[in-house]
Amino acid sequence: MDDRTYTADATPDETVTVAGWVHEIRDLGGIAFLILRDKTGRIQIKFEKEEMDDELVETGLDAPRESVVSVTGAVEEEPRAPTGVEVTPDSVEVLSAADTELPLDPTGKVEAELPTRLDNRTLDLRREAGQAIFEIRSEMQRAAREAFRAVDATEINTPKIVATGTEGGTELFPITYFGREAFMNQSPQLFKQLVAGSNVERVFEIGPIFRAEEHNTPRHLNEATSIDFEGAFCDHHEAMDVCESVVVAAYEGVAENCTEELGALDLAEDFSVPETPFPRLTYEEAIERINATGALDEQLVWGDDLPTEGEKALGDDVGGHYFITDWPADIKPFYIMDHDDDETLSTGFDLMHPRMELVSGGQREHRREQLIEGFEAQGLDPEAFEYYTKIFRYGMPPHAGWAIGGERLLMTMLELDNIREAVLFPRDRQRLSP
Ligand code: ATP
Ligand code: AMO
Numbered sequence: 001m002d003d004r005t006y007t008a009d010a011t012p013d014e015t016v017t018v019a020g021w022v023h024e025i026r027d028l029g030g031i032a033f034l035i036l037r038d039k040t041g042r043i044q045i046k047f048e049k050e051e052m053d054d055e056l057v058e059t060g061l062d063a064p065r066e067s068v069v070s071v072t073g074a075v076e077e078e079p080r081a082p083t084g085v086e087v088t089p090d091s092v093e094v095l096s097a098a099d100t101e102l103p104l105d106p107t108g109k110v111e112a113e114l115p116t117r118l119d120n121r122t123l124d125l126r127r128e129a130g131q132a133i134f135e136i137r138s139e140m141q142r143a144a145r146e147a148f149r150a151v152d153a154t155e156i157n158t159p160k161i162v163a164t165g166t167e168g169g170t171e172l173f174p175i176t177y178f179g180r181e182a183f184m185n186q187s188p189q190l191f192k193q194l195v196a197g198s199n200v201e202r203v204f205e206i207g208p209i210f211r212a213e214e215h216n217t218p219r220h221l222n223e224a225t226s227i228d229f230e231g232a233f234c235d236h237h238e239a240m241d242v243c244e245s246v247v248v249a250a251y252e253g254v255a256e257n258c259t260e261e262l263g264a265l266d267l268a269e270d271f272s273v274p275e276t277p278f279p280r281l282t283y284e285e286a287i288e289r290i291n292a293t294g295a296l297d298e299q300l301v302w303g304d305d306l307p308t309e310g311e312k313a314l315g316d317d318v319g320g321h322y323f324i325t326d327w328p329a330d331i332k333p334f335y336i337m338d339h340d341d342d343e344t345l346s347t348g349f350d351l352m353h354p355r356m357e358l359v360s361g362g363q364r365e366h367r368r369e370q371l372i373e374g375f376e377a378q379g380l381d382p383e384a385f386e387y388y389t390k391i392f393r394y395g396m397p398p399h400a401g402w403a404i405g406g407e408r409l410l411m412t413m414l415e416l417d418n419i420r421e422a423v424l425f426p427r428d429r430q431r432l433s434p
Helices: 054-062 114-119 128-150 189-196 236-257 259-264 283-293 308-318 368-377 382-393 406-413
Strands: 015-027 031-038 041-048 068-077 085-096 173-177 180-184 202-210 223-232 280-282 322-325 342-346 349-353 356-363 399-405
Touching: 015 085, 031 054, 031 068, 041 054, 054 085, 128 202, 128 223, 128 236, 128 259, 128 406, 189 202, 189 223, 189 382, 189 399, 223 236, 223 406, 236 259, 236 322, 236 349, 236 356, 236 399, 236 406, 280 283, 283 308, 283 322, 308 349, 308 356, 349 399, 356 406, 368 382, 399 406
Parallel strands: 041 085, 280 322
Antiparallel strands: 015 031, 015 068, 031 041, 068 085, 173 180, 202 223, 223 399, 322 349, 349 356, 356 399
16 A cells, blocks of 8 residues: 555664654754654654765755655664664655644644644644544444444444434434425434344444534533444343443453553553443432432432432442433433333433443333323324334334443543543534534
8 A cells, every 4th residue: 555664663674665744853963863753653764964965964854843754764773762773864755844833733742722633633643642542442443343243233324314303302403405304313213223123133333423412511512423232122131231341342442452542641550441240220229329429409309310410429439330220211212111010210221430421221112102102291293203103013122222422432431531532523512623
């Protein structure tokens, strides 16, 4: 594909062509060094001014920082060089000269604010820590895919332009679709259920969701990545088992394959795979424990949604990942099944990280009559969902599933303060480009 040698692979006594960015130039007088940086690291290029062709020396040493250069030369061992080897150049070519003024410093010596970094993401990803987050994100998704395959789930892709919302009417982005009203999809929810009701049976999807969240918080995005699972002949307990296995696999993949990246983020010492099994607290136990912490001014009563402060107090109390099960039916969506013996209780669950909610899921209502009642109870018009409800007349197995917020998983795993750090080009109320 490209016939240059990665800097990390340059071995002594070879002649190589390395190419990358000018990280820095250190001029000591008679001798000067260009530190060249690529995907794999850095290498020292040595210029002995007296002994080398003037033009070659000028080309190398006059290239502004962050210019893209290609260097051909012999690799030699040099204990004083940062990586133990250096290149003595036979030729230097500037492929793209950079401006001398840069909006941020990719060496990381001068820190930049997050908005500046996001406005100049390419330069930000030239910093080791910036690159590391997205190498880890890639590994997290690879490991999750492998964990899904281990439970025999098939990867699917569902439409992102849809006719109806599912997760509450106020958070939809409307668009015009050939003169008709349409929306950006908030969740693959109904589609993944429609596929779980086929012979495909078990599915997963890693894809975008769009939510017109009004609030501007460090853990909400307007375009996020949802990691979804849905399985036929599966109840909420089994769905939680799969959820736990995917989260743990993501951590294990990162622990095994991202040692350097964790080092770049100063996490090498602290990174650990969460212990299993994750405790499963009922909603009722959760509110009792929150009340007992005394963290809230007002005691929670059964039926309340958990406020952020309450979630944090409980997170500190539990100290790791945990599920909250058996939520009040009224605060869970229409597609979640209620318990047979108590209709006020749902099979809905959330997976919590001590800092925030990571996952929602549950067993689904597969009985058509009860499903229609659920729509009506939630003030939704079942007619608008005919494409979905009609399938429940043709044999819908019991099924269950969940969705992880991909960026929240990464953000909690890497202790990032702001969810925007976990997205290449985040979408929030202010940010529509790049
Ligand atoms: P879900 O995935 O169900 O949306 P969530 O964790 O994203 O769950 P929301 O339901 O969007 O949370 O919002 C509920 C929580 O977000 C509440 O606990 C609330 O305290 C918090 N929240 C909402 N708006 C703000 C805001 N402007 N600033 C800080 N926190 C907020
Ligand atoms: P829910 O609405 O709870 O459930 O979303 C699932 C998970 O997605 C993440 N998430 C977000 N992350 C960042 N920014 C946002 N605006 C945002 N909104 C959601 C959270 C959340 O826990 N259909 C159900 C899932 C199911 O039952 O299968 C659903 O969408 O981490």
